[in-house]
């Protein structure tokens with residue numbers, strides 16, 4: 001199974017075997033709408049067959065015109081024959097146009113259906129992939145994969161499969177008609193085909209290489225811009241505009257350089273292909289003209305040869321695009337499918353039942369944990385039990401593993417040693433949906449969606465009545481503030497909640513969590529941006545409801561958790577001290593040292 005970095009590897013080479021397997025898989029996806037596929041392919045065959053009739057009809061028209069000029073006695077018959085041909089050409093052209101419309105409409109529709117189902121499957125998969133995966137995969141890369149690579153796969157039906165039918169018809173039957181009419185002239189007329197097909201394929205593959213590189217350079221450009229916009233306050237605060245401009249200019253220049261290179265490749269090759277076509281046409285005119293003079297062929301036959309060549313020119317040039325379409329689908333499709341096929345590290349076990357909460361006892365039993373891809377373990381032998389109604393505080397130096405302990409309870413990650421149970425049920429044996437309903441964490445990152453305050457608070461329970469939303473926001477000390485806003489709960493928050501202060505954003509996420517009335521409520525350093533008075537008021541309301549659940553508070557500030565029933569001091573992934581605030585002070589260990597550092601002696605302790 002590939003790792004995230006392997007999925008996004010920059011190389012554009014896939015083995016024939018896996019390339020073919022990918023193409024087969026994309027084709028099978030297209031075949032999910034067989035009716036449309038059959039109409040698209042049938043229309044392509046008919047449209048190209050009709051297109052091949054046109055040179056023959058034009059040749060006949062030229063011969064009829066010649067008869068009209070050279071034999072005035074039969075002028076009437078020749079004129080009506082010419083009219084009949086003209087009507088036929090018109091009819092064929094209209095029919096061809098109609099079938100081409102069908103071809104385009106249905107082949108595009110098949111492609112869009114493929115894109116639609118892949119897009120949904122892709123989005124669903126990234127919703128379910130573990131945090132371990134998302135930690136290691138850049139979100140920009142996931143977006144590129146879901147947009148550009150998926151788009152390449154979507155286009156395969158119309159640019160690859162349909163084009164193969166079209167080109168086979170035009171080159172195969174067209175070539176046969178030319179060779180069977182006059183072998184020498186046919187060979188001359190087709191002489192440009194191998195050269196143009198080769199040049200076009202080489203060019204397209206070269207362009208593809210540069211296209212991939214261009215994508216890389218453009219993604220550097222968009223990352224620079226994304227970071228700049230995300231950190232716009234830092235940029236302005238540090239007056240770093242010249243540095244940022246220089247960074248952007250360098251990335252921009254490198255993309256421009258490659259864009260010029262691509263234009264150069266394209267122009268050079270187009271000229272070479274056009275030249276070889278004109279040489280072949282000149283030869284046909286020269287040798288064919290001789291044959292007309294020698295009465296071996298009619299002028300009409302020569303005219304239909306030249307028209308055939310003009311018609312053939314475009315599909316032969318498109319052979320390269322066909323090669324490109326296959327190469328692109330093989331590589332982009334492989335990446336998309338590699339992600340779709342990834343094993344879900346965190347998923348429901350077979351036969352998993354919803355978690356049943358009776359006593360509401362949370363237990364860590366000798367838990368050890370190592371982050372995916374990390375060489376060193378983050379947690380070792382963590383054991384503690386928390387009963388309903390208890391508040392547990394987690395404190396310790398930065399990076400000691402407090403948040404990691406909190407993240408293991410809703411199964412953001414799975415323990416690598418030991419077990420976590422709720423009322424005796426291993427959390428790996430219950431359904432994820434029920435677990436995440438029972439265990440809810442207020443995250444450090446106060447993320448808000450670009451929608452109304454009401455929708456943000458009711459995110460986990462969209463049908464909640466307004467009174468419940470107001471209660472949750474009152475508990476989070478937000479209700480009064482929201483009541484002062486002109487649009488109240490209908491106020492839309494900006495991108496990432498930019499129109500609210502840091503503390504208000506944090507309180508929004510607390511309100512969102514309180515809506516769910518979980519059995520285990522985790523505060524992961526989620527009052528850090530809230531002032532001490534507000535925090536105290538939030539704590540009072542939360543404590544009033546604390547009898548319904550286990551509350552876990554991760555914090556740096558002792559004030560945030562010294563009221564907890566039990567405080568666990570975490571250091572280097574282990575619980576090194578535990579007890580109530582008073583017990584830990586009396587112990588005179590690390591907690592005491594932290595206390596003496598944070599709380600001035602004259603400050604009263606609760």
Ligand SMILES: Nc1ncnc2c1ncn2[C@@H]1O[C@H](COP(=O)(O)OP(=O)(O)OP(=O)(O)O)[C@@H](O)[C@H]1O
Nearest residue numbers: 135371374378396397398399400401402403404405
């Ligand atoms: N997603 C991750 N992937 C790999 N390692 C991680 C990840 N998250 C945290 N770590 C590492 O695990 C260790 C514990 O991190 P954790 O966030 O649990 O500590 P913490 O005690 O909550 O720190 P802080 O107080 O700074 O929030 C750190 O060394 C950190 O670098």
